[in-house]
Amino acid sequence: MEKNIYDQNNGLWYELQGDYYIPCLVLDEEDTQPIGMWGRKYLRYIKENRPVLHTTLLLCGKLNSHLAEIDNRATEMFDRLVKQLDEKEGITEQLKAQDQMAWVGAMNNIRNRAEEIVNAEVIFA
DSSP: OOSEEEETTTTEEEEEETTEEEEOOOOOGGGOOOOOHHHHHHHHHHHHHOHHHHHHHHHHTOHHHHHHHHHHHHHHHHHHHHHHHHHHTTOOHHHHHHOHHHHHHHHHHHHHHHHHHHIIIIIOO
16 A cells, blocks of 8 residues: 555545555644634634534634634734723823722723623624
């Protein structure tokens, strides 16, 4: 038996592993983008609530790039919202220097609100 064979019907190479021919599949390097917190949260959401979308993206080979795009969009939105809410509520470095606990409480409040908005508009939309 030959070590490698080429199938004209589907255009794939196969390698002999024991008694079976296994397709030689390699992921493109561009499809291995890092996925952050938001992308992982979105992946969990579509696996549990939208399995058809998850399977379609997975089979088309676009799942990783889609997750990276969602992660980038959510991260940008989160950062922009935190900055806008911070400026709107007057949370300054002066407050941080004067009363650190008040500053931490205010920033945690802002971050939680921004996270809820991103969840509602990007992740669970």
